[in-house]
Each structure stands twice: as structure tokens, then as C-alpha cells.
Amino acid sequence: MTLSIRPTDPVSRPFFAGEVSGVDITQPLSREQVAAISAGMDQYGLLVFHDQRFSDETQLAFSRNFGALETATGDIAQGSERRLSMDVNDISNLDKNNQLLARDDRRRLFGLGNRLWHSDSSFKAVPAKYSLLSARRIPSAGGNTEFADMRAAYDALDAETKAECEHLICEHSQLFSRAILGFSDFTDDERRRFAPVQQRLVRRHPATGRKSLFLASHAGAILGWPVPEARAFLRDLTEHATQRCFVYAHVWAPCDLVMWDNRVTMHRARPFDNTEVRDMHRTTVACEMSTMEQAA
Numbered sequence: 001m002t003l004s005i006r007p008t009d010p011v012s013r014p015f016f017a018g019e020v021s022g023v024d025i026t027q028p029l030s031r032e033q034v035a036a037i038s039a040g041m042d043q044y045g046l047l048v049f050h051d052q053r054f055s056d057e058t059q060l061a062f063s064r065n066f067g068a069l070e071t072a073t074g075d076i077a078q079g080s081e082r083r084l085s086m087d088v089n090d091i092s093n094l095d096k097n098n099q100l101l102a103r104d105d106r107r108r109l110f111g112l113g114n115r116l117w118h119s120d121s122s123f124k125a126v127p128a129k130y131s132l133l134s135a136r137r138i139p140s141a142g143g144n145t146e147f148a149d150m151r152a153a154y155d156a157l158d159a160e161t162k163a164e165c166e167h168l169i170c171e172h173s174q175l176f177s178r179a180i181l182g183f184s185d186f187t188d189d190e191r192r193r194f195a196p197v198q199q200r201l202v203r204r205h206p207a208t209g210r211k212s213l214f215l216a217s218h219a220g221a222i223l224g225w226p227v228p229e230a231r232a233f234l235r236d237l238t239e240h241a242t243q244r245c246f247v248y249a250h251v252w253a254p255c256d257l258v259m260w261d262n263r264v265t266m267h268r269a270r271p272f273d274n275t276e277v278r279d280m281h282r283t284t285v286a287c288e289m290s291t292m293e294q295a296a
């Protein structure tokens with residue numbers, strides 16, 4: 001088997017979303033294989049691997065090839081409420097007994113925030129580098145994940161808007177993204193844990209040098225701007241960045257693993273029938289530093 005990567009959609013988006021074949025990533029990898037996958041991530045920003053039968057242990061082992069992992073402190077289910085370990089983000093509609101969450105369960109309602117465009121953990125001071133999402137059980141229809149290429153979106157801005165964005169600093173919090181959906185059912189502890197953090201709006205990829213817009217529904221303020229003006233500006237940028245020409249929609253098959261670079265993409269989940277199980281396990285590689293430390 002030889003590892004190869006080709007574009008998922010060579011006609012319309014030749015440099016966004018690569019499909020990897022010729023490698024079993026549930027097994028230990030050689031240095032050359034890890035280097036090839038890292039290079040593919042730099043080029044594409046998003047890689048799809050099919051038919052990878054992961055356990056949480058093998059998924060964690062594969063993920064650690066790419067850096068230190070985050071823990072799931074952004075999840076609303078903590079402690080004895082958790083179904084999965086703190087090393088794995090639970091992207092499912094299940095409780096700890098593997099039963100479907102009720103329609104009005106606050107964990108499910110909080111999880112609906114995933115339907116808004118976002119970059120994982122932009123609400124943490126040191127945000128996510130890679131997310132690795134493994135499809136364990138999928139519904140019979142719907143539940144796609146859509147990805148937007150924030151490098152292409154940045155490149156397509158006019159010079160005036162690029163200049164306006166260049167030095168802006170945003171505040172990100174899960175309190176902001178959930179407020180968009182009318183969810184405000186937070187405990188005092190959650191309000192403390194989800195206090196806003198600062199992120200640069202424009203960031204530069206350390207390997208490729210390409211600039212991208214660092215947007216997310218978690219962004220609810222721009223330093224020095226009136227809040228309504230900031231939110232209108234961020235909404236316009238998000239609308240620009242998520243035009244269909246910048247978007248790849250992943251239609252899941254069981255045992256797919258999709259790995260994306262949160263520094264250069266946004267994503268969102270699409271709806272599905274909540275009487276069916278959707279069970280996805282996410283491991284997350286952290287950035288090495290905050291966007292505030294990293295020169296834009």
C-alpha cells in the first residue's frame with residue numbers, strides 16, 4: 001500500500017479537501033507516513049480517510065502524531081455526566097448510557113451550536129490546530145458536515161477590507177455562539193469557564209505562510225468597536241467566507257475519519273432526524289500558542 005492524496009473535487013476546488021488512500025491509520029505509522037499526512041494537511045486544510053475502524057485508544061494514538069491534544073473542557077457534560085473520556089469530545093446525541101437525548105435536553109440544545117459556522121476551540125486562549133472526527137454511527141440521511149476554506153475567503157476579499165481586518169482582535173466565547181440560538185441556560189461555573197478570550201481576526205499559517213480569516217460564531221466582539229457594529233461586520237465576513245464556492249460538504253459513511261485544520265477552515269453540522277443515533281468521536285490537537293502570541 002502506498003499513501004496517496006488526491007483532491008475530492010478536482011474540478012471546482014483543486015486545493016481544498018483531499019482524499020487519502022493506501023494507509024491504515026488505526027495502526028502505528030512510519031515517520032514518512034506522518035510527514036506525508038502533515039504535508040497534505042498543509043496543502044489541503046482537510047483530509048478524508050475512509051473505512052478506518054477506530055477505537056478511542058487508536059484514534060488518540062493516531063492524533064498524537066500531530067501534537068499535544070486538548071481535553072474536552074469546552075463540552076457541557078463534565079464529570080460523572082460524561083459518556084466518553086475527557087480526551088475525546090462527544091459529538092453525539094447520546095447520554096452516558098448510550099440512550100438518545102430528549103429533544104429538550106440542555107446537552108442536546110447546547111450541542112446545536114455545532115450547526116453554526118465555527119472553528120473548534122476558538123473560545124480557548126490556545127485554540128485547536130487539528131480536529132479529527134471519527135464516524136462511529138451515522139443517521140440514515142442528513143448530518144453532513146460542511147467546511148469553508150478561510151484562506152480562499154481571505155484571498156477573495158478586496159484590498160480595503162483586507163486592510164480593515166488586518167489588525168483587528170475579536171473576543172470569542174461559547175456564550176456568544178449559544179446566544180445566537182437563544183440558548184442562555186448556563187450555570188455560574190460554565191459562565192466562568194466560557195469567559196471570552198481574544199483572537200486575531202487575520203492569522204498566518206506557520207507552514208505555508210498563507211493568511212486566513214479566523215472567524216467563528218463564537219466571535220461576539222471586536223476590541224475598540226461598538227458591539228452591534230462588530231457583529232454586523234463579522235456577520236458580513238462570515239456570509240462572504242461561506243459562499244458555496246468556498247465550501248466542501250462531507251457526506252459521511254460509517255468509519256470515515258475527517259481531519260481538518262481549524263486555522264484555515266470553518267465548519268458546521270447539518271440537521272438530521274434526532275430519533276436516529278449520530279455518534280461521532282472527536283480528538284483535537286492544540287495549537288502551540290494563541291493567535292495573540294503568534295505574529296499575524
Ligand SMILES: [Fe+2]
Nearest residue numbers: 114118119120
Ligand atoms: Fe466543531
